[in-house]
Amino acid sequence: MYSQQAKRNTVIYLFILLWVIAVPAIAYISSMDAKFSIALFGAIIGLGFAVVSAINFRLGYYFYIVVSFIIHVPERMAKTTMPVGVVMDLFLLLVLAGAIFDKKNKEKSNVEFFKDPLLLVLYVYTAYMLIQCFNPNMFSIQGWFIFIRVYIRNFIFLFITLKVLNGWNDIYKFFKFWLALTTAAALYGCLQQAVGLLPFERAYIAMNPDKFKTVMIQGRARIFSFMADPAAFGVLMACSTIICIVLLTAKQAVIGIPKKLILIFMIIVHLLALGYSGTRTAYVMLPVGLLLFFLVNLHNRNTLIAAALFTFGMLALLFGPFYSNPTIIRFRTAFMGSQDESLNLRDVNRHGIQPYMYSHPIGGGVMTVGNDGVTYNPGHRLAGLQPDSGYLRAVLELGWIGLIIVCLYTYMGVHYAVKNYFREEHELNKLLLIGIAAVLYAILVAQYAQEAAGLVESSIFLNAILGISIKVKYNLSKSK
Known part of the structure; x- marks a missing residue:
């Protein structure tokens, strides 16, 4: 019991320390490069969410949904394209790892x-x-x-x-x-x-x-x-x-x-x-x-x-x-x-492409249509x-x-x-x-x-x- 409480306290202290470091660091970097400050701020927030998700995968599940909703906001603020898909993949893998190694719930799924x-x-x-x-x-x-x-x-x-x-x-x-x-x-x-x-x-x-x-x-x-x-x-x-x-x-x-x-x-x-x-x-x-x-x-x-x-x-x-x-x-x-x-x-597009549908029972292949195909x-x-x-x-x-x-x-x-x-x-x-x-x-x-x-x-x-x-x-x- 004591070891679990000690682990929780350690995580909380680390999370607080990250925030204490982040505030002056972001303020300083923002004066030089706004894009980099947004990326740094997002990385620190993401690290905090990652730690929480690894400990409590159920909470991480909801974090993942929120992150998926708002992840494009930093991209717009930075006025540049960011690898949002990679971020979502990594976050979900952390939640999955938390679910796999969760020791609290040993009940088998029916x-x-x-x-x-x-x-x-x-x-x-x-x-x-x-x-x-x-x-x-x-x-x-x-x-x-x-x-x-x-x-x-x-x-x-x-x-x-x-x-x-x-x-x-x-x-x-x-x-x-x-x-x-x-x-x-x-x-x-x-x-x-x-x-x-x-x-x-x-x-x-x-x-x-x-x-x-x-x-x-x-x-x-x-x-x-x-x-x-x-x-x-x-x-x-x-x-x-x-x-x-x-x-x-x-x-x-x-x-x-x-x-x-x-x-x-x-x-x-x-x-x-x-x-x-x-x-x-x-x-x-x-x-x-x-x-x-x-x-x-x-x-x-x-x-x-x-x-x-x-x-x-x-x-x-x-x-x-x-x-x-x-x-x-x-x-x-x-x-x-x-x-x-x-x-x-x-x-017009739908009618014109019908012969292709009939002649290709397994299709033209994944990511071959539209802008993805280009x-x-x-x-x-x-x-x-x-x-x-x-x-x-x-x-x-x-x-x-x-x-x-x-x-x-x-x-x-x-x-x-x-x-x-x-x-x-x-x-x-x-x-x-x-x-x-x-x-x-x-x-x-x-x-x-x-x-x-x-x-x-x-x-x-x-x-x-x-x-x-x-x-x-x-x-x-x-x-x-």
Whole structure:
């Protein structure tokens, strides 16, 4: 007991010492080189997080999610490109090491890792991704290494989720943390809309032509908060809004009035941020996800009220006398069509590349499509072709065989969540499970128009709720 307490005290003293050294060091270096001071400050903070993660991997799990959200802020402040992917990989490996060598929890997991259907599909997909290394249609293997590194990162995160979230209390903590984090992102996004992008954000966008094209639309800036881009921000705002609306329909005995007022505040902030993001795919995700929830819960009075209010709000935005607000105008184009040339170009690209899909059952190879193809496989038939769809990218890079596996995996995720919902009895648990199913279904549909599941932030949430769905399946079976 004494040795453990001594170790904790030593870590605390080291952490305090690092901060004491950091304050004058950063102040001195800042006067000479701002970029280096930001890098040094980030390194010291990261070292502190790394130490904590090695001691408590559960806390490190949440640190990793926060770092993944805000890691692009130092990059923008420094006005330079940083190896953010490497930082995330190292951080996650520390969390994994903490989970492997954790001596406090010796209880074996009841998840059947080698029998579970969803995990078996995941293993097949992993094997298929490894086989893609030998795809003869690729010009270079460099892109495959980049992709497989990101894939392994998501793979590890899923299994750490199974280790961290052991029961319903852990799941409650996760959703509280997640909604608090996305609310903070939404509030910052609303601040960006109110006062404009900060100087360092404008400077970073101006120096990056690709970022400028995606952020500046028709003379206005799409809001991205502290996330990677407006698309990632919009998708997460839609996902969190769905969860909040689902929870709002709970009975007063389950979620009291004070907490419902907080949920209403979260919904308003998330909806505003969603609108400011300018992500049309995310606009569609919201009604699609809620449609599944409404259909399953038509017997619930609160659900009917929520459905009526949501329908009225949608109709007001689509057909109301609002003709000068650019956010509402862009929202309408997601549902009512427009003369936007970018939408027409997407349809032309999809029809023109169909013969390639039919003639390449294993695809053109990983990282051969779009800008990735230009970078890693220049001269490839798919290089420069913008898929603007997760399914189109999958069928082009992995072939129709890979697309079948991807579709099966996404279907299994929704199937698990819906099945868990009908097997659960506690109302709050049922709402969380149907909320997960609604989010998964919304992402599944959104994949048709955008690579919604492949964004860093959205992939974290997607793997987290998939892990919850798997864990709940075995927790329920164990308790009954």
